Amino acid sequence: MKTPPSLNGAINHFRNFLVSGGGLTLALFILIHGFIFGFLFHLYLTTNTDIGVYFADASKLASGLLPYRDFTLEYPPLSLIFFGLPRIITSSDALYTKIFQFELLVFDIIGLLLIFDIARRLEEAPWKALSIYTLAVLAVGPIIIQTFDIIPAVMTLAAIYLFWLGKHNASWAVLALGTLTKIYPIAIAPIFLLIYFKNRQLKEIRDGAVTFLAVCMITILPFIILGSGSILNLVSYHSQRGVQIESTYSAIVLVLAKLGFTTVSAEYSFGSLNIVNPAATVLAKFSPYIMVVSLLIVYWFIYRQVKPGKSQFTRLGAYALLILATTMATSKILSPQYFVWLIPIFPLICGRWRTPILATFVLIGGLTYDIFPLHYSELQNFQATAVAILVVRDILLVLLAILAVVSLKRMDASNESSDPHAPANVIIQ
Numbered sequence: 001m002k003t004p005p006s007l008n009g010a011i012n013h014f015r016n017f018l019v020s021g022g023g024l025t026l027a028l029f030i031l032i033h034g035f036i037f038g039f040l041f042h043l044y045l046t047t048n049t050d051i052g053v054y055f056a057d058a059s060k061l062a063s064g065l066l067p068y069r070d071f072t073l074e075y076p077p078l079s080l081i082f083f084g085l086p087r088i089i090t091s092s093d094a095l096y097t098k099i100f101q102f103e104l105l106v107f108d109i110i111g112l113l114l115i116f117d118i119a120r121r122l123e124e125a126p127w128k129a130l131s132i133y134t135l136a137v138l139a140v141g142p143i144i145i146q147t148f149d150i151i152p153a154v155m156t157l158a159a160i161y162l163f164w165l166g167k168h169n170a171s172w173a174v175l176a177l178g179t180l181t182k183i184y185p186i187a188i189a190p191i192f193l194l195i196y197f198k199n200r201q202l203k204e205i206r207d208g209a210v211t212f213l214a215v216c217m218i219t220i221l222p223f224i225i226l227g228s229g230s231i232l233n234l235v236s237y238h239s240q241r242g243v244q245i246e247s248t249y250s251a252i253v254l255v256l257a258k259l260g261f262t263t264v265s266a267e268y269s270f271g272s273l274n275i276v277n278p279a280a281t282v283l284a285k286f287s288p289y290i291m292v293v294s295l296l297i298v299y300w301f302i303y304r305q306v307k308p309g310k311s312q313f314t315r316l317g318a319y320a321l322l323i324l325a326t327t328m329a330t331s332k333i334l335s336p337q338y339f340v341w342l343i344p345i346f347p348l349i350c351g352r353w354r355t356p357i358l359a360t361f362v363l364i365g366g367l368t369y370d371i372f373p374l375h376y377s378e379l380q381n382f383q384a385t386a387v388a389i390l391v392v393r394d395i396l397l398v399l400l401a402i403l404a405v406v407s408l409k410r411m412d413a414s415n416e417s418s419d420p421h422a423p424a425n426v427i428i429q
Contacts, residue, residue, distance in 0.1 A: 058084045083148070187295065
C-alpha cells in the first residue's frame with residue numbers, strides 16, 4: 001500500500017526539520033523549561049499560592065455545586081475546565097498541585113512550539129526567540145507555577161499566531177476561549193477588527209464577530225439555563241472590588257500619603273489586599289472609564305499605524321504589548337501574575353527596540369518579585385522603601401507602553417509584504 005503524497009510531504013518536512021537541527025533546538029528549550037518549572041522555581045517558591053483556591057473551586061464543582069449561583073467564582077466559566085481536570089484525577093490537594101503545575105508546563109511548551117514556528121516563518125534564528133521567551137519566564141519567576149495565567153497567555157499567543165496565518169475563524173474561536181478563561185484576551189479583539197476595517201474586509205469582521213459570539217454563547221448558555229442571571233455575579237464581583245495595593249492608582253495614593261496630604265489603610269477583600277482611602281474610593285469608581293478612554297486612544301493610534309494592503313506581522317507583537325500594558329496600568333487591580341500575560345508577546349516584537357523593551361520587562365519582573373512575596377508585609381505597612389519600589393515598578397510599566405509606541409513609530413516598514421486578501425498572513429507565497 002502506497003503512502004499518500006500529502007503524508008509523504010509531511011514526513012519529509014518533519015525529517016528535514018530534524019536534520020536541520022531545529023528539532024534539537026526545540027527539544028533543548030523544552031528540557032530547559034521542564035527544569036525551570038519542575039525544579040528551579042520550586043527552590044524559591046512561596047507558600048502563597050492560588051492553587052489552593054482552584055482546588056477548592058474544583059472540589060465544590062465536583063460536589064455538584066454550580067459556580068456563580070452556589071459559590072463565588074472570580075474567574076470566567078472556562079477556567080473551571082483547567083481547575084477541574086486535575087481534580088478528576090485526585091482528591092488530594094498535594095497531588096492536585098503537582099498535576100496542575102504539570103498542566104501549566106504543558107501550556108508553556110505549547111507556547112514554545114508556537115514561538116518556534118513563528119520564528120521559523122519570520123526567517124529568524126529560533127533560538128533567539130525561544131531565549132527571549134525563556135528570559136521573560138525567568139523574569140516573572142515562580143508566580144507562573146502558582147497561578148493559571150500562563151494558560152490564557154498562551155491562548156492569546158495562539159490566537160495571534162492563527163491570525164498571522166490567515167486562519168481567521170480559528171483565531172477568533174481561540175480568542176473567545178481565552179476570554180472565557182480570563183477576560184483580558186478580549187482586549188486583543190479590536191486589533192484584529194481595526195486591521196480588517198482598514199483593509200475594508202467587512203466579511204471578515206462579520207465572520208469574526210459571529211464566531212467569537214457563538215463560542216461565548218455556547219459556553220455561557222448552560223450557566224444561564226441552570227441559574228438564571230448567575231453568570232452576572234461575575235460582573236458584580238469585580239465591579240465591587242476596591243483599589244488593589246499594587247496598582248498604579250494605589251501608587252499615586254501612597255505617594256500622597258507619604259507626603260502628608262492624606263491618610264490610608266489596608267484591608268483584605270475580594271481576594272486581594274486593597275487600600276482604603278477616600279481618593280481610592282473615587283479612583284475605583286472611575287477606573288473603568290479611565291481604562292476605556294485610554295484604550296480608545298491606543299486603538300486609534302494602532303488604527304493610524306495599520307497600512308492597507310500590508311501584512312502586519314511585524315507589528316502585531318508591539319500592538320498586543322501596548323494594549324496589554326495599557327490595560328494593566330489603568331486597571332484598579334494589578335496582581336503579580338498579570339505580568340505573565342506579557343511573556344509570550346516579547347518574542348513577537350520586531351526591530352531594534354526589542355532589547356530595551358525586554359530589558360524594561362526584566363526590571364519590572366525583578367521589582368515585582370521584590371514586592372511580592374519578599375517585602376509584601378512592608379508594603380502592607382506602607383513602609384517608604386516598599387512604596388518607592390512599587391512606584392518605580394509602576395512607572396516602568398507605563399514606560400513599557402511608551403516603548404511599544406516608540407517601536408511602532410520607528411519600525412521599518414520595508415519588510416511588510418503586500419497581502420490585501422489576508423493582511424495578517426505571514427506566509428510568503
